[in-house]
Amino acid sequence: MTGVLVMGAGSVGCFIGGLTQLAGVPVHFVGRPRVLTGLRKNGLRLTDQNGLDRRIPALDLRLHEQPPAGLKPDLVLLCVKSGATAEAATALGLTLPQGTPVVSLQNGVANAELARATVPQLHWHAGMVPFNIAELAPGHYHRGTDGSLAAEGRASDVALAAWQTALGRMGMKLHLHEDLAPVQWGKLLLNLNNPVNALSGRPLRAQLLERGYRRALAALQQEALDLLDAAQRPVAQLTPLPPRRLLQVLRLPTPLFRLVAARMLRIDDEARSSMADDLAVGRITEIDALCGEIVRLAQGLNRQAPLNARMQALVQAWPKRRRPHSPAELLRALGLT
Ligand SMILES: NC(=O)C1=CN([C@@H]2O[C@H](COP(=O)(O)OP(=O)(O)OC[C@H]3O[C@@H](n4cnc5c(N)ncnc54)[C@H](OP(=O)(O)O)[C@@H]3O)[C@@H](O)[C@H]2O)C=CC1
Ligand SMILES: CC(C)(CO)C(=O)C(=O)O
Numbered sequence: 001m002t003g004v005l006v007m008g009a010g011s012v013g014c015f016i017g018g019l020t021q022l023a024g025v026p027v028h029f030v031g032r033p034r035v036l037t038g039l040r041k042n043g044l045r046l047t048d049q050n051g052l053d054r055r056i057p058a059l060d061l062r063l064h065e066q067p068p069a070g071l072k073p074d075l076v077l078l079c080v081k082s083g084a085t086a087e088a089a090t091a092l093g094l095t096l097p098q099g100t101p102v103v104s105l106q107n108g109v110a111n112a113e114l115a116r117a118t119v120p121q122l123h124w125h126a127g128m129v130p131f132n133i134a135e136l137a138p139g140h141y142h143r144g145t146d147g148s149l150a151a152e153g154r155a156s157d158v159a160l161a162a163w164q165t166a167l168g169r170m171g172m173k174l175h176l177h178e179d180l181a182p183v184q185w186g187k188l189l190l191n192l193n194n195p196v197n198a199l200s201g202r203p204l205r206a207q208l209l210e211r212g213y214r215r216a217l218a219a220l221q222q223e224a225l226d227l228l229d230a231a232q233r234p235v236a237q238l239t240p241l242p243p244r245r246l247l248q249v250l251r252l253p254t255p256l257f258r259l260v261a262a263r264m265l266r267i268d269d270e271a272r273s274s275m276a277d278d279l280a281v282g283r284i285t286e287i288d289a290l291c292g293e294i295v296r297l298a299q300g301l302n303r304q305a306p307l308n309a310r311m312q313a314l315v316q317a318w319p320k321r322r323r324p325h326s327p328a329e330l331l332r333a334l335g336l337t
Contacts, residue, residue, distance in 0.1 A: 001025045001162045005073040005096075007088050009035050009063075011133040011274065012105050013079030015141040016149070018046045020077075022054055023166035028062040028071060036063045038138025047136075048143035049268050067095040075159040076102040076122075078115065081278070082289035085111045086118050093119035101159045103127040103151050107191050107274070108289030109184040112152070125160065126180040127151040128187050130238060132204065132271045144204075144271030147238075148173035152180035185228060186236035189243055191290050192220040192308070194275035195315045198285070201276075201324025205267045211254050212327020218250040219336055223307045224294045230301050239264060279318055287315040310334050 006017035009031025021027040029039070043058040076096065080088045085106065092102065098121045104112040105127045112126035130147030149167070153160040153176045164174040177183060193204075196217050200207040207213050225243055228235055239246055240263055249260050258265065278285040291308035298305035314325070314333055331337045 008080035042139035089115035144268035182236040194273040197273040198275040214250040
């Protein structure tokens with residue numbers, strides 16, 4: 001590959017862009033001054049829970065505040081939060097040659113579609129990142145859980161196939177799917193934990209070890225799964241257990257949950273959801289792309305999604321509250337006691 005452009009150098013962009021560069025592909029990073037300053041000062045360090053610890057010196061990083069004019073990357077990775085999709089897509093559309101492939105590595109099910117509607121001249125692919133990435137220090141990004149990447153595409157998509165090969169050199173798998181929607185819905189179900197985690201104020205592992213938070217998550221997922229069934233939308237299984245079986249496991253008492261969900265609990269002690277990061281620094285969250293998507297799914301069926309709607313309201317009310325919800329408070333607020 002001659003070059004990859006990362007649009008949105010943050011946790012996902014720096015980690016996956018960094019791996020791509022370590023695989024021998026020149027990578028350009030477009031990001032905010034706060035992030036670029038850290039990268040210029042410290043270089044990029046990538047670590048993971050399996051012992052990865054690699055550095056890219058600052059001098060070897062290609063850093064930009066805007067997509068550079070005249071650049072013709074083989075592939076672009078869109079790594080901004082959902083609320084920034086339209087603006088980032090527009091900036092890409094102004095500089096990239098027509099037909100440049102762009103993979104959205106964002107959560108939610110609608111980002112690639114929104115980008116396509118905003119800038120139809122680029123070639124948009126949905127994508128999915130299953131693992132957690134945290135910025136541990138300026139320039140240091142850490143992967144705290146496992147999993148393989150997925151993207152909408154075929155082996156005949158030259159740039160995607162080349163990226164897949166490059167990532168393979170770094171031990172990272174990328175699965176290509178002609179239709180990514182079932183995978184995206186499967187990921188969205190898992191991401192219904194993002195607001196639970198964010199409102200808990202705890203790291204993911206500690207939060208999942210509290211039965212009250214797991215009951216809240218199971219209720220949100222059950223509401224979503226019932227609606228997905230009613231809408232006849234297939235949902236891919238992204239965890240060792242099928243989604244409905246996972247609901248039962250989430251509701252188990254904690255000692256049993258620890259035993260049955262040992263693999264799910266292979267999470268670094270400090271890992272938090274990306275929404276927890278947003279609440280911590282007062283950014284707009286992706287709640288509309290997660291619970292909001294379930295509420296819209298219900299509306300399309302002339303039904304309601306009261307739990308996901310309440311969760312959406314709780315996250316939106318965070319700036320007034322700014323105090324974590326205990327498990328009992330969260331269950332009460334969702335009407336689950
Ligand atoms: N972190 C994780 O563990 C995972 C995240 N995801 C998903 O990946 C996506 C990215 O998440 P994450 O990496 O955590 O987000 P981050 O906030 O860490 O990174 C995104 C970065 O892009 C910047 N940005 C936004 N718009 C532009 C622009 N027009 N030009 C340049 N930079 C821009 C943001 O700046 P600013 O804050 O100023 O907008 C921010 O620094 C989200 O959809 C998330 O849900 C998926 C799986 C795991
Ligand atoms: C990996 C996962 C599910 C949880 O960290 C995530 O997607 C996020 O934090 O947004």
